Amino acid sequence: MSEASGGRPTPVPALGPAAAEVPPAVPHAVPPPVPPPPGPARARLDGSALAAAWATVTRRGRVALAVLVGAALVGWLTGWREWTGLAAGLAVVMLVAVAMALGRSPVAIDLDLARTRFVVGDPAVARVGVRNVSGRRMLPLRLELDVDGLPAQVRVPSLPGGAAHPVVIPLPTHRRGVIELGPARAVRGDVFGLLRRVVQWPVHEQVYVHPRTVQLPDPLPGRARDLEGEESAIRTASDLSFHTLRDYVPGDDRRFIHWKSTARSGTLQVREFLQTHRSLVAVVLAGNPDDYRAAGWSPGAAGDGSDAGTSPEFEVAVSCAASIVAELVRRHRDVVVDAAGSAIRAASDQGVLDRFSPVRTVAGSPDLLAMTRQVARRHPRTSLVVLVFGSTVEPARLRAAARLGPTGATVLAVRARVPDSPHPATLAPLSTGAVVTVEDVAQLPLALRGVRR
Known part of the structure; x- marks a missing residue:
């Protein structure tokens, strides 16, 4: 009981336990609306959509839009119907282009x-x-497929659901190199060339265009037939090439004691050997464009085409060097190669030709003398040095390059020369080897037989 302001008691209802636990009435909860993205985020979304839409407009389409806007503005300001009519005509063309470019490209491609x-x-x-x-x-x-960076375009007709259509794209094999294929694109647009919608697939393949090669007889001139190795002047206690007998020295391997000689002489005699090693062939392909004739030729005359970093003489030289290296690799010979500054290492002849495919001359690169000096310094035990170069290398430079080779090595000079070269058709042989001149790689086997020793 409590007293009111007027002195009369005011009854207070008693609250039971159940009543005390009832929570106050709460109105029905309504999930709050999703707030719109903030201003900068919405601006970014709108900007990306506009940028994507603008990217589908080609350069011709952008020019047409600029003319449309300009003609509409001039017609509105001057009241000339000609400008207004031009703007209306361009607007109709743009609408037709949009209608033609609409639609999906639900296609899958398979590069075979x-x-x-x-x-x-x-x-x-x-x-x-x-x-x-x-x-x-x-x-x-x-359909567009990039072939060496240039898009090859083929029209694909309308196809029903699930149908397939084969497309054949020719590849440029008129010149040596590595052809990069991909990516592939499905392009949808209009006949006016105003819009271009592209769906791209990350297709990537490489096609190798090898130089022309020939099979060569074995061995090469100046290379020993060393099934067991090439003898040297270094004596050793254990090898394959027997040299002489000598007195036993404490520490010698008893397995090499020659007992019959020991019985005759009364003192222990042991075998002494000459150290042997497999012959090593070094092939040097000159990579400086000044070592080859580069003027007065046509792609049809050489048959290999042309691009930057090559010439008919260089193509003949590449074919000769690739033929020699591939033959050595096929016969499991030890070979080191410096092809215009590129080290060629491969376990098979096809791998060798793959690496010869992209070889090019580079202006300012080391000439034949510098390359020979470098090979001699890196591989001093080379038994045969093959120098491949063009007709512009003078005899004095060739002799100087031969003198720079490893000590005791035989030099085989292969000279590529085009028929219209003003330089001599043949060169005198070297004191340490032979010189052959070829105008085509098909002449190489016969030329090498002529200098076999």
Whole structure:
């Protein structure tokens, strides 16, 4: 009981335990609305969408839009109907272009290369399978495949759902090199060239265009037939090449005691050997463009085509060097190669030709003398040095390069010369080896037989 202000008691209802636990009434909770993204985020989303849409407009389309806006503005300011009509016509063209560019590109592609290695001049194609992966008919589109950085374009017709269409793209094998294939793109646009929508696939393949090569007889001139190794003047207690007998010295291996001689002489006699090692061949392909004739030729005359960093004489030189190295690798010989500054290392002849495919001359690179000096310093036990160069190398420079070779090594000079070269057709032989001149790699086997010793 409590007293009111008027003195009368005011009854207070008693609250039981259950009543005390009832929470106060709360209105029905409504989930708050999702707030819109803040201003900067919304601006970024809108900006990215606009940038994506603007990226589909080609340069021609942007020029058309600029003319449309300019004509509409001039017509509105001056009231000339000609400008207004031009703007309306361009607007209709843009709408038609948008209608033609709309639609999805529900396609899957499959790049099929039956071979990835070709010889210069061989016909080669890349087969691309285009398949409609949707259940509905798709509109025609254009397929693009980058071939050595240049897009090869092929039209793909309208395909029903699940249908496939084969596409054949020729490959440029008229010159030696490594052809990069990919990426592939499905392009949808309009006939006016105003819009271009692209779906790209990360397809990447390499196709090797090998130089022309020939098989050579074995061994090369100046290289020993060393099934067991090449003898040296260094004496050793254990090897394959027996040299002489000598008195036993404490510490010698008793397995090499010659007992018959010991019985005759009454003192222990042991065998002494000459140290042997496998012959090493070094092949040097000159990489300076000044070592080759570069003027007065046409791609058809050489048959290999041309691009930066090559010439007909250099192509003949590459073919000769690749033929020699591939033959040595096939016969499991030890060989080191400096091909225009590139070290060629491979376990098979195909690997050798793969690495010879991208070889190019580089202006300012070391000349034949510097390359020979470097090989002699790195491989002093070389038994045969093969120098491959062009017709512009004078006899004095060639003799100087031969003198820079490893001590005791035989030098085989292979000189590439085009028929219209003003330089001499042949050179005198070297004091440490032979010189052969070829105008085509097909002449190399016969030229090497002529100098066999």
